[in-house]
Amino acid sequence: MVDLSQYLPILLFLGIAVVLSTAFVFLPMGVSRLTGSHKPDAEKLSEYECGFPAFEDSRGRFDVRFYLVAISFIIFDLEASFLFPWAVSLEYTGWTGWGAMMVFLAILGLGLAYEWKKGALDWE
Amino acid sequence: MDLQSSLQVVLPEIILAVAGVAMLMIAAFVGDKASRLVSIVGVSVLTAVAIITAFQMTGDTLGREAFGGQIRADAFAGFAKILAIVAAIVTLVVSPAFFERVAKMRAEFPILIVFAVLGMSIMVSARDLISFYVGLELNSLAAYVMASFLRDDDRSTEAGVKYFVLGGLASGILLFGMSLLYGFSGGTSYEAVRLAGMDGGSIGYVFGLTFVLVGLAFKISAVPFHMWTPDVYEGAPTPTTGFFATAPKVAAVAVLARITVEAFGSQLTAWQPIVITAALLSILWGALGAIGQTNIKRLLAYSSINNIGFLLIGLATGTLAGVSAMLVYLAIYVAMVAGSFVAVMMLKDADGMPVEDIDAIKGLSKTRPMIALALMMLMFSLAGIPPLFGFWGKFVVFQAAVQADLIILAAIGIAASVIGAYYYIKIVKLMYFDEPADVITGKSETSYGVVLAICALVISPLGYLLTIPLGDWADRAAAALTAFV
Amino acid sequence: MIHTIAFYLFAAMVIASAMMVIFARNPVHSVMWLILSFFNAAGLMVLVGAEFIAMLLVIVYVGAVAVLFLFVVMMLDIDYAEMRAGFMRNMPLGLLIALILLAEIVLGIGAYRTGAIELGTPDGTGAAPLGASNIEAIGSLMFTRYVFLFEAAGIILLVAMIGAIVLTHLGSGPARGQQNVSRQNRRRPEEATRNVTPEIGKGIEL
Numbered sequence: 001m002v003d004l005s006q007y008l009p010i011l012l013f014l015g016i017a018v019v020l021s022t023a024f025v026f027l028p029m030g031v032s033r034l035t036g037s038h039k040p041d042a043e044k045l046s047e048y049e050c051g052f053p054a055f056e057d058s059r060g061r062f063d064v065r066f067y068l069v070a071i072s073f074i075i076f077d078l079e080a081s082f083l084f085p086w087a088v089s090l091e092y093t094g095w096t097g098w099g100a101m102m103v104f105l106a107i108l109g110l111g112l113a114y115e116w117k118k119g120a121l122d123w124e
Numbered sequence: 125m126d127l128q129s130s131l132q133v134v135l136p137e138i139i140l141a142v143a144g145v146a147m148l149m150i151a152a153f154v155g156d157k158a159s160r161l162v163s164i165v166g167v168s169v170l171t172a173v174a175i176i177t178a179f180q181m182t183g184d185t186l187g188r189e190a191f192g193g194q195i196r197a198d199a200f201a202g203f204a205k206i207l208a209i210v211a212a213i214v215t216l217v218v219s220p221a222f223f224e225r226v227a228k229m230r231a232e233f234p235i236l237i238v239f240a241v242l243g244m245s246i247m248v249s250a251r252d253l254i255s256f257y258v259g260l261e262l263n264s265l266a267a268y269v270m271a272s273f274l275r276d277d278d279r280s281t282e283a284g285v286k287y288f289v290l291g292g293l294a295s296g297i298l299l300f301g302m303s304l305l306y307g308f309s310g311g312t313s314y315e316a317v318r319l320a321g322m323d324g325g326s327i328g329y330v331f332g333l334t335f336v337l338v339g340l341a342f343k344i345s346a347v348p349f350h351m352w353t354p355d356v357y358e359g360a361p362t363p364t365t366g367f368f369a370t371a372p373k374v375a376a377v378a379v380l381a382r383i384t385v386e387a388f389g390s391q392l393t394a395w396q397p398i399v400i401t402a403a404l405l406s407i408l409w410g411a412l413g414a415i416g417q418t419n420i421k422r423l424l425a426y427s428s429i430n431n432i433g434f435l436l437i438g439l440a441t442g443t444l445a446g447v448s449a450m451l452v453y454l455a456i457y458v459a460m461v462a463g464s465f466v467a468v469m470m471l472k473d474a475d476g477m478p479v480e481d482i483d484a485i486k487g488l489s490k491t492r493p494m495i496a497l498a499l500m501m502l503m504f505s506l507a508g509i510p511p512l513f514g515f516w517g518k519f520v521v522f523q524a525a526v527q528a529d530l531i532i533l534a535a536i537g538i539a540a541s542v543i544g545a546y547y548y549i550k551i552v553k554l555m556y557f558d559e560p561a562d563v564i565t566g567k568s569e570t571s572y573g574v575v576l577a578i579c580a581l582v583i584s585p586l587g588y589l590l591t592i593p594l595g596d597w598a599d600r601a602a603a604a605l606t607a608f609v
Numbered sequence: 610m611i612h613t614i615a616f617y618l619f620a621a622m623v624i625a626s627a628m629m630v631i632f633a634r635n636p637v638h639s640v641m642w643l644i645l646s647f648f649n650a651a652g653l654m655v656l657v658g659a660e661f662i663a664m665l666l667v668i669v670y671v672g673a674v675a676v677l678f679l680f681v682v683m684m685l686d687i688d689y690a691e692m693r694a695g696f697m698r699n700m701p702l703g704l705l706i707a708l709i710l711l712a713e714i715v716l717g718i719g720a721y722r723t724g725a726i727e728l729g730t731p732d733g734t735g736a737a738p739l740g741a742s743n744i745e746a747i748g749s750l751m752f753t754r755y756v757f758l759f760e761a762a763g764i765i766l767l768v769a770m771i772g773a774i775v776l777t778h779l780g781s782g783p784a785r786g787q788q789n790v791s792r793q794n795r796r797r798p799e800e801a802t803r804n805v806t807p808e809i810g811k812g813i814e815l
Contacts, residue, residue: 004612004655004656004658011611061683061684061685062684063684064684064777064779065779066680066683067681067684067773068773068774068778070673070676070677070680071770072770072773073673073676073677074669074673074674074677075766075769077668077669077672077673078673079766081665081669082751084661084664084744084748085744085745085748085752086748086751086752088742088744088745089744089745089746089747089748089749089751089752090748092738092745092748092749092753093748093749093753096127096752096753096756097753097756100752100756100759100760101752103763104759104760104763107141107145107760107764107766107767108763108767108770110145110148111148111767111770111771113149114148114149114151114152114770114771114774115770115774117152117153118152118774119778120773120778127756130757134757141760141764144764145767148767148771190757191754191755191756191758192754194755230775232774232775235771236768236771236772236775239767239768239771242764254755254758255758258758258761258762259761261765262761262764262768265765265768265769265772266768266772268772269768269771269775269776272776273775275775275776284776306729307728308728308729310729310730311729311731316729320729327720328717328728
């Protein structure tokens with residue numbers, strides 16, 4: 001078995017976070033029920049006075065440009081996650097490892113230049 | 125591991141990668157105006173890589189391994205690489221004119237082709253499950269984008285999505301099989317997998333083997349994993365379809381041969397029934413499904429399924445002669461299919477828009493006699509009718525099957541090729557014996573004519589001059605698979 | 610003890626949130642459940658000692674892939690009712706596949722327990738330095754033995770980038786709403802106005 005004793009504080013933290021967040025969600029609900037202010041009514045949710053019924057679904061469709069941003073984000077996120085093992089293992093990999101990462105960064109750096117030049121990073 | 129000698133072995137791959145990135149920079153800084161230039165650069169780079177690969181096959185790097193055996197530049201890899209590169213060059217030559225007509229030529233198309241070829245070249249020289257998978261993914265990812273390259277066209281987008289989803293599924297199945305193989309053999313190299321299979325292999329091993337074969341069957345569109353093929357071939361832009369039917373197929377078939385022989389060589393009884401079943405079903409389904417198709421690209425999709433069946437017959441023997449016959453067939457197949465797709469691209473109406481309806485080619489012999497002649501030769505060759513070179517491919521494959529005592533398989537194959545001949549001959553009948561439909565009136569570029577002429581020349585009876593060098597080459601390639609040594 | 614509790618906690622949460630991915634009425638909620646499922650899977654990875662994988666799950670899957678899913682879900686115009694109907698129609702097939710997979714798992718584990726399945730022993734080709742931490746071990750292999758595949762992975766990422774631009778980038782239109790302050794300040798009346806003396810009854814050309 002792996003020694004996980006260092007993770008105990010995190011586990012405790014997680015436990016406390018779960019307990020607290022559950023309490024914050026359900027406590028007000030319970031209190032409102034017990035104190036009697038919980039009286040759901042369809043009219044409470046309907047439009048009134050100068051309001052009017054919604055014309056369409058409130059969830060509008062996203063622009064496809066968000067997708068491009070998200071893809072770029074994933075790619076550079078992955079690049080960053082490759083950097084972690086590289087950084088800590090340089091003593092084993094030496095110059096080969098250093099060169100390998102530089103080539104990798106150059107590939108993605110040129111990719112970034114391509115994106116930039118194509119205007120994929122501009123919103124307008 | 126000596127890094128320098130490893131880098132020498134993967135020199136073609138390095139050149140492809142550097143060239144791809146350089147082309148990308150041209151595309152970025154000059155824009156789509158440079159698409160012709162980028163295509164020309166792509167063709168020259170691919171030609172250079174093919175020449176280097178050919179030199180590697182004669183030089184002292186032959187059969188040398190790189191990166192601890194993950195990559196091996198042997199005659200087999202060289203054969204597949206050169207074949208795939210030739211197919212990619214054909215696509216590069218014909219694609220600019222096609223996309224310019226709809227004003228959709230972009231410099232990224234040749235770049236994607238170069239990266240796809242890089243993936244294929246990693247894939248066919250891989251001797252490790254990981255490098256095989258990385259190459260395959262690189263190739264597939266570029267292919268998905270190429271399928272939906274005409275992104276404003278509904279059919280093209282649909283083709284891309286279908287290809288992506290089913291390709292992703294296939295990759296998942298493949299990866300699952302690979303992880304099983306790794307778990308039950310303790311290593312990812314083909315050698316480790318082979319050694320683990322020596323003592324019969326456990327159930328898990330056989331499961332892994334089956335999953336890998338299923339995943340690959342998806343990629344080469346062998347029945348029963350072919351359902352994406354007609355839709356994708358129909359919807360994708362024609363140069364892309366022509367590319368799909370040739371280069372990636374060469375690479376995937378080569379990888380299939382390599383993995384079955386080198387990694388599963390000791391498990392012949394486990395994979396041979398699978399390959400035989402897939403071969404028979406592909407031949408039959410490819411022949412029957414083509415009947416009644418009204419779209420030429422769909423018809424060619426079924427034709428390629430049918431051809432995969434014949435290729436698999438060669439592989440099913442599991443012998444050196446069988447693999448060599450398969451490689452011969454593969455080379456002839458590339459010439460036939462590339463020629464057919466170029467001919468299809470030459471069919472244009474008065475506005476220069478591509479025509480894909482099969483009725484449009486009625487009476488083509490009177491309006492466009494040269495295209496009709498070439499198409500007739502290609503169809504007869506695909507049907508395997510004797511004076512043409514396509515016959516030779518079928519002949520060597522059946523010969524190998526008979527030698528390996530798979531006589532029933534060969535007999536069914538021959539019977540089914542007669543069914544297949546029906547629709548090939550139907551096209552010839554439409555072109556030569558029907559009244560002209562007068563749809564195809566558009567002119568086409570000289571480059572198309574040149575490519576078509578070369579393909580027609582290769583598959584013409586003159587092609588028989590090639591039988592000896594081609595056979596030699598294929599023998600050497602097949603002998604390079606270590607398990608035969 | 611705590612180890613076991615943590616395992617069951619994470620495992621139960623993975624399964625429960627994975628179920629919720631399927632059963633949530635709203636696809637956006639499905640993605641949220643998926644994120645929770647990734648988090649708990651990361652917890653499981655920590656338990657087996659694969660810390661780097663756990664970190665990757667959080668950084669890449671939770672941080673990036675889930676966001677991409679969210680964008681895609683929000684980009685599509687999904688008719689929830691129709692999707693439900695499809696779910697019910699395909700339910701028998703789905704159950705069948707689930708049963709087959711379950712049977713496979715049970716058979717597999719059963720066979721493994723009785724010793725019928727023998728896992729391979731590592732061939733030692735990819736041995737990592739002894740005593741190094743998880744992440745160091747991965748790094749020391751990835752940048753030496755697997756360096757070629759690492760670069761190939763870089764190319765794959767590059768192709769993904771090209772693909773995203775080819776398929777979704779709409780091209781940069783004319784720039785709008787951009788000011789060049791110094792040019793505006795440099796502008797003189799002579800450049801902007803012009804004096805003309807038009808003849809009577811005739812207009813001027815603008």
